[in-house]
Every structure is written in structure tokens, then in C-alpha cells.
Amino acid sequence: MISRLKSEALFAEALKHIPGGVNSPVRAFRAVGGQPFFVESAKGARVKTVDGDELIDYVGTWGPAILGHAHPKIIAAVKAAADHGTSFGIPNPFEVTMAKLIKSLVPSVDKVRLCNSGTEACMSAIRLARGFTKRDKFIKFDGCYHGHADCLLVKAGSGALTFGHPDSAGVPADFAKHTLVLPFNDPKSVSAAFAANRGQIAAVIIEPVPGNAGLYLPKPGYLEFLRKITAEQGTVLIFDEVMTGFRLAPGGAQERFGVRPDLSCFGKIIGGGLPVGAFGGRGDIMDFLAPLGPVYQAGTLSGNPLAMAAGIAALDELRSSRRKEALTDSKGKQVSLLTSAATFADDAYAHLEQLGAQLEAGLRDAAKSAGVAVTFNRCGSMFCGYFTSEPVWNLGDAMKSDRERFKKFFHGMLAEGVYLAPSQFEAGFISTAHAPADIEATVKAAAKVMKTL
Numbered sequence: 001m002i003s004r005l006k007s008e009a010l011f012a013e014a015l016k017h018i019p020g021g022v023n024s025p026v027r028a029f030r031a032v033g034g035q036p037f038f039v040e041s042a043k044g045a046r047v048k049t050v051d052g053d054e055l056i057d058y059v060g061t062w063g064p065a066i067l068g069h070a071h072p073k074i075i076a077a078v079k080a081a082a083d084h085g086t087s088f089g090i091p092n093p094f095e096v097t098m099a100k101l102i103k104s105l106v107p108s109v110d111k112v113r114l115c116n117s118g119t120e121a122c123m124s125a126i127r128l129a130r131g132f133t134k135r136d137k138f139i140k141f142d143g144c145y146h147g148h149a150d151c152l153l154v155k156a157g158s159g160a161l162t163f164g165h166p167d168s169a170g171v172p173a174d175f176a177k178h179t180l181v182l183p184f185n186d187p188k189s190v191s192a193a194f195a196a197n198r199g200q201i202a203a204v205i206i207e208p209v210p211g212n213a214g215l216y217l218p219k220p221g222y223l224e225f226l227r228k229i230t231a232e233q234g235t236v237l238i239f240d241e242v243m244t245g246f247r248l249a250p251g252g253a254q255e256r257f258g259v260r261p262d263l264s265c266f267g268k269i270i271g272g273g274l275p276v277g278a279f280g281g282r283g284d285i286m287d288f289l290a291p292l293g294p295v296y297q298a299g300t301l302s303g304n305p306l307a308m309a310a311g312i313a314a315l316d317e318l319r320s321s322r323r324k325e326a327l328t329d330s331k332g333k334q335v336s337l338l339t340s341a342a343t344f345a346d347d348a349y350a351h352l353e354q355l356g357a358q359l360e361a362g363l364r365d366a367a368k369s370a371g372v373a374v375t376f377n378r379c380g381s382m383f384c385g386y387f388t389s390e391p392v393w394n395l396g397d398a399m400k401s402d403r404e405r406f407k408k409f410f411h412g413m414l415a416e417g418v419y420l421a422p423s424q425f426e427a428g429f430i431s432t433a434h435a436p437a438d439i440e441a442t443v444k445a446a447a448k449v450m451k452t453l
């Protein structure tokens with residue numbers, strides 16, 4: 001392993017000026033021990049540290065980098081947009097293009113409001129659902145993270161789990177008292193909550209494929225069950241697709257699992273690496289937002305032209321990877337790219353699926369030959385290996401994983417040049433910039449490190 005002197009010096013300096021030296025807690029490596037490295041640049045599937053280390057990256061800036069880092073089209077789009085000004089505070093054409101793009105990819109979205117982060121998107125979606133239904137309570141699931149708004153910061157996954165404050169200090173009990181937290185993948189508890197709170201539940205918010213406590217999948221029928229019971233109860237079903245949107249399929253988890261929510265939250269990929277969030281869905285609900293309706297929501301930098309340009313380039317690139325014939329109609333005529341979801345990328349997703357399968361097979365093999373118990377969960381290009389022999393379907397299962405083993409594994413992989421998220425309770429992300437050779441190198445490293453655990 002090469003020296004980390006520059007990173008160490010920077011971190012020592014950062015600690016003097018920034019709480020914990022970081023601007024988002026998981027970056028501090030507290031869950032795995034040691035200190036974070038500083039990144040000088042990132043390109044494709046690799047990040048380069050200030051110490052000159054080049055690492056194969058599976059964090060992908062926590063989800064946005066589905067095309068890899070510094071994709072030339074995104075960089076060009078941002079530079080071109082910057083020449084025209086960085087913010088206007090009055091409508092710009094990019095916002096309309098972005099809204100149409102999101103709608104064309106996600107059929108459940110009639111209208112969409114753009115904001116600046118996933119946190120804002122989820123906070124605003126909850127407010128909107130409450131305003132629309134004139135009810136206060138809502139259901140969330142333990143291990144699901146929906147950003148750090150007060151009412152949502154209850155049993156909220158990775159950051160909170162790692163630091164042992166599942167309920168953050170500074171959140172008055174009164175602010176969280178309308179938040180009902182239930183176990184994931186457990187329909188009975190949902191039925192019971194509705195029975196006990198008849199006519200009072202504004203929303204059910206869920207990560208359809210939770211990726212903030214590692215990664216686990218919804219059991220067959222679970223999302224359909226939530227769709228049915230919320231429809232019966234006049235409750236707004238919110239899919240938080242900040243992580244899964246445009247990643248698990250062009251239309252996100254809702255496309256992959258065939259369930260249509262009332263509202264959806266987005267972020268990460270739609271910013272192409274710049275700060276963006278969005279929430280959208282049924283027109284009758286969305287029209288409750290100001291200036292049309294009584295639910296207030298706003299943002300000085302919302303719809304920012306640089307962020308929009310980056311996000312549009314990202315979605316456009318995902319789309320244009322589609323096979324040529326899909327871009328023409330039956331008579332061979334070019335079809336508009338902005339009219340229907342059917343014209344969007346399969347090939348990027350097929351490629352991600354292949355890489356994911358390669359990684360899954362390789363890591364399972366490596367664990368088996370080393371005699372290490374690993375439960376490997378994967379959905380497309382998202383994955384998590386838990387150090388436990390038991391299946392993981394919810395937070396309780398995830399908590400059974402051997403975190404000491406994960407620490408050793410994490411540092412072992414880092415020494416081999418592979419950067420995984422510095423916590424057992426995070427998902428890994430594959431990008432279209434990963435080559436089969438990168439996956440092979442990763443598997444080889446894992447086989448070596450597993451033997452030392």
C-alpha cells in the first residue's frame with residue numbers, strides 16, 4: 001500500500017475547521033476505522049487520490065455516477081451551460097427538457113417539481129401528501145433512509161446505524177410523533193397500523209429496493225400489497241427512488257417491479273453529479289403545490305441550469321445507448337427521443353446487469369472457497385455482501401452481519417486498490433464505465449482478502 005501522507009495532512013487540517021473533518025458523516029470512515037483518503041480526480045470507474053493511488057470505485061459518489069466519473073458528455077454539457085450563466089432565478093429551457101425527460105422515463109409522473117437534493121424531495125413529498133390528504137401521520141420502514149428532514153430521521157439506515165443515534169439529537173419528539181416506523185417486508189404490521197389509525201395516514205413512503213442499510217429486496221407481492229392497501233385507504237404511496245431511479249431500469253424500481261406509486265422522489269443520477277432532487281407523480285396531487293395549491297415548497301437554485309444540463313446529458317446518454325432500431329419506428333423513420341419510455345436505453349442496463357452477474361458469481365465463489373459466510377444481495381447494478389449465513393430481508397436481518405469482518409474486508413480491499421463504501425450498511429454501485437476486466441480484478445482481490453478474514 002502506498003503512503004497516504006497527503007490525505008493525512010489534509011484530514012488533520014479539515015478536522016480543525018469542519019466537524020469531524022467531513023461534510024457528510026459516512027465519509028469519515030467511522031464505521032470501518034482509519035481515515036478517509038482525499039480524491040484529486042475521478043475518471044470512468046476509477047478515483048485517484050491526492051497520494052496518487054488509483055482505486056476501482058464501487059461508491060460512484062453514492063449513486064449518481066452510473067456512467068462512471070467525468071463522463072465527457074456531462075462535462076461538455078456543464079461547460080457549455082456555464083458559458084451562459086450559472087443561475088437565473090427565473091425559468092430556463094433546461095427545466096422543461098428535464099421535466100419531459102423524467103416523465104417520459106417514469107410513466108407514473110404527470111408533473112414534476114425540481115429541487116436541490118434527495119432530502120428536499122422526500123421532505124416535500126411528505127408535506128405534499130399531508131396537505132393533499134389533510135392527514136398528519138405517515139408510515140416509513142426501518143432501515144429506509146429518506147434524507148435528513150426531522151420527521152424522516154427515525155430508524156433511518158446507514159449513517160444513523162453507524163453512529164448509534166437512530167433518532168438524531170435535535171429532533172423534538174413532537175416532530176417525530178406522527179412517523180410510524182414498521183419493519184420492511186412485513187405486510188401484517190402495515191395492515192395493523194392502518195387498522196389502528198383509520199383515516200389518519202397521509203402517506204406510506206418506502207425505498208422500493210432499500211439501499212441504505214446495505215441492500216435487500218422486496219419479497220414477491222410486497223410492493224403490490226402496499227399499492228393495494230394505500231389505494232383502499234386513500235393514502236398516498238410514495239416511492240423514494242432517489243437511489244433506484246434510472247438505475248434499476250430506465251423507469252426505476254417501479255418499472256422493474258411493475259408497481260405504480262402516486263408520488264416518486266428522485267435525485268442522484270438526475271443531477272449527473274451536480275446537486276439535484278425532484279419529486280413528481282399524479283397531477284391532481286402535484287397541483288396542490290404552490291403557486292397552484294396551498295402546499296408551500298421553493299428553492300433559490302431549483303432548476304439550476306448547470307445541474308439541469310448535467311442531468312439531461314446523463315439521462316440522454318443512458319437513453320442513446322439503446323439499440324439503433326429502437327430509435328426508429330416501423331417505417332424506419334426517426335422517432336422523437338422525448339415522447340415515450342419505449343425509446344429508452346436497454347443496452348446500458350443490459351450491460352450493467354451482465355457486470356453485476358459477473359461480480360456476484362465471482363464474489364460468491366471467492367467467499368465459498370475461503371469458507372467465509374456471505375449473503376450476497378444484488379439488484380441490477382446495486383449490491384451488498386453481508387457477512388452472515390442467513391438471508392437478509394430487512395434491517396433486523398442486516399444487523400446480524402459480522403461488522404468486524406466487514407472492517408477487515410474493507411481495508412483489505414482498499415489495500416488491493418478496490419474502494420467499497422466504508423460501511424457494511426451501504427450498497428455498492430457498478431457503472432457503465434466498469435469493464436469486465438475491472439470486475440475480474442475485483443474478484444481476484446476479494447478472493448485474496450477473504451482468505452485473511
Ligand SMILES: *Cc1c(COP(=O)(O)O)cnc(C)c1O
Pocket residue numbers: 116117118119120122145146147148207212240241242243267268277
Ligand atoms: C441519498 C438518498 C436520499 C437523500 O438524498 P440527498 O441528495 O443526499 O439529500 C434520500 N433517499 C434515498 C433513498 C437516498 O438514497
